[in-house]
Amino acid sequence: MHNIQPNLNKTYLKAASAKGVYIYDENGKAYLDGSSGAVTCSLGHSHEKLLPFIKKQLDKLQFVYRSQFASEEAEQLATRLYELSPDKSLTHSFFVNSGTEAIETAMKIAIQYWQENGKPEKTHFTTRKKSYHGITMGALSLSGHALRRQRFEAMLEKYPALSADLENDSLEDQVAEFEKAIDTIGPSKIAAFVAEPMVGAAGTALAPVNEYYACFKAVCDKHEILFIADEVMTGLGRTGTWFGMEHWGTQADIVAVGKSLGAGYAPIAATLMTDKVLAPIKKGSGLIMSGHTYSGHPLSCATALKVLDIVEEDDLLDNVIKKGAYIKSALYDLQKKYPVMQIVRGKGLMMGFELDPAIKGMQAKLIEHCYQNGLLIYPAVGGKEGTDENGVLISPPFTINKSETDELLGKLEQSLKECS
Ligand SMILES: Cc1ncc(COP(=O)(O)O)c(C=O)c1O
Known part of the structure; x- marks a missing residue:
């Protein structure tokens, strides 16, 4: 491979196409973009008003x-x-x-x-x-x-x-x-x-x-x-x-x-x-x-x-506020079920949670399980000094609808269950 990806010793799947909140890999598998890439793709992918x-x-x-x-x-x-x-x-x-x-x-x-x-x-x-x-x-x-x-x-x-x-x-x-x-x-x-x-x-x-x-x-x-x-x-x-x-x-x-x-x-x-x-x-x-x-x-x-x-x-700020509140309350519910989620916070569609820093490798494990389950989430650091690799950002596109939000939360819970 000649193109340099972040991890030089990993083979990355290629993205083949993307539409709405989904990215499709070279094998046709769909991933729900729960982080808008690096908290970027606010309109999702291939937006029908934007492309023309x-x-x-x-x-x-x-x-x-x-x-x-x-x-x-x-x-x-x-x-x-x-x-x-x-x-x-x-x-x-x-x-x-x-x-x-x-x-x-x-x-x-x-x-x-x-x-x-x-x-x-x-x-x-x-x-x-x-x-x-x-x-x-x-x-x-x-x-x-x-x-x-x-x-x-x-x-x-x-x-x-x-x-x-x-x-x-x-x-x-x-x-x-x-x-x-x-x-x-x-x-x-x-x-x-x-x-x-x-x-x-x-x-x-x-x-x-x-x-x-x-x-x-x-x-x-x-x-x-x-x-x-x-x-x-x-x-x-x-x-x-x-x-x-x-x-x-x-x-x-x-x-x-x-x-x-x-x-x-x-x-x-x-x-x-x-x-x-x-x-x-x-x-x-x-x-x-x-x-x-x-x-x-x-x-x-x-x-x-x-x-x-x-x-x-498209009044998307309203959707950001509503879906953000919905996700936040769902994250609080998940926190009650999965104590490994220690802190939940955020505003709008910039939501985050910190995992127990004592469980080493938990962040990477959760991100990998989400990936396998077709959900993209974004790593962040946390802890008292800001040096624990235990944070996750949930930041889907502003365009996400109710059923996609439920799918995101379902895949996240499934991954938390697998990691617990
Ligand atoms: C708050 C903040 N400032 C600056 C940057 C750097 O932006 P870029 O990666 O587009 O250079 C980032 C990227 O994540 C960021 O989150």
């Missing part, structure tokens, strides 16, 4: 380079994201191709914002230990995900990472830890605080208490620190609102989105920002020092625009 649109766009315009032309497709998508953003606060979009790139660009914009405001020493970040922000060196420096960091530790920046327990420590203690971290480096050196509204792969749908972000934003404002919300997983409908931060009623200065933006139909992500962030850069150098050959790709932008249209037209 993509084909039409392909005939019109595929690619132009961003330093030579603007495109109607990118303009419209930026306008749409602005309109969807809380209180129309995210006035500008910088398009990239992956969540990682959106975070790298967010870091650069934050640093540049302070440079253009005459504070070039503000180049550090504060983050949380339970976090994953991307795989390149900059984004990985922000991430606490031990497994993904460890080989490169020597080369990564050591930003102060908050380790307070988001669910169990008092908010007062968490804010005190934040203030202390800021003090250690000095607020005059910190460009931004970076956080996922709900922690995905590095926390199994872990979320802080209601007042958390308002308090942290106030601390950021007090010390002239920007707030970057990493909404790569939570953004654009996954938690039942367009932006995850809406659950906390707090607005970030810079927001990274990805995954559900292209919904698996196009590699596209974006760094969104407020007018406050863009204004000094526009007035100063007039150039954001980031970008990629494929940034603002018209075919990807047009696809993303149609994805957002479909989510709206």
Whole structure:
């Protein structure tokens, strides 16, 4: 085999086709996509409204380079994201191709914002230990995900990472830890605080208490620190609102989105920002020092625009909320039957549960049994330190219907039974 898959010593089955919430392998076996791939395929597969649109766009315009032309497709998508953003606060979009790139660009914009405001020493970040922000060196420096960091530790920046327990420590203690971290480096050196509204792969749908972000934003404002919300997983409908931060009623200065933006139909992500962030850069150098050959790709932008249209037209956020609540209550029922499921949490269709970390290998075993039973679920880490490989994310497409949801839950229970 020449193509490199994650595990070099495993033979992977080939996917032959996919439709709706199902993926079919080369032998014709169906798998219910209970994780939307990597929490990505929000419209499911081969969506009947989207495919003809993509084909039409392909005939019109595929690619132009961003330093030579603007495109109607990118303009419209930026306008749409602005309109969807809380209180129309995210006035500008910088398009990239992956969540990682959106975070790298967010870091650069934050640093540049302070440079253009005459504070070039503000180049550090504060983050949380339970976090994953991307795989390149900059984004990985922000991430606490031990497994993904460890080989490169020597080369990564050591930003102060908050380790307070988001669910169990008092908010007062968490804010005190934040203030202390800021003090250690000095607020005059910190460009931004970076956080996922709900922690995905590095926390199994872990979320802080209601007042958390308002308090942290106030601390950021007090010390002239920007707030970057990493909404790569939570953004654009996954938690039942367009932006995850809406659950906390707090607005970030810079927001990274990805995954559900292209919904698996196009590699596209974006760094969104407020007018406050863009204004000094526009007035100063007039150039954001980031970008990629494929940034603002018209075919990807047009696809993303149609994805957002479909989510709206088909009232899919309502389905996310309803099916999310149904799955959550079913997971609580399963927890009563299978004590190996220790924690259940989540919002919308970003649901997760943590397995007993004392039973080594349980996560891999459950995922394998689900796979054999035709169900795809997504691994995450959990535990006190965020280093236990014991988490599972359940995040089917927004389009999932009642009988498919029951099938998902049935296959999950069957697999839990086999593993117990
Ligand atoms: C919260 C978060 N940020 C960033 C990323 C990186 O995105 P990508 O894999 O598209 O580069 C991910 C991917 O899982 C993520 O969940």
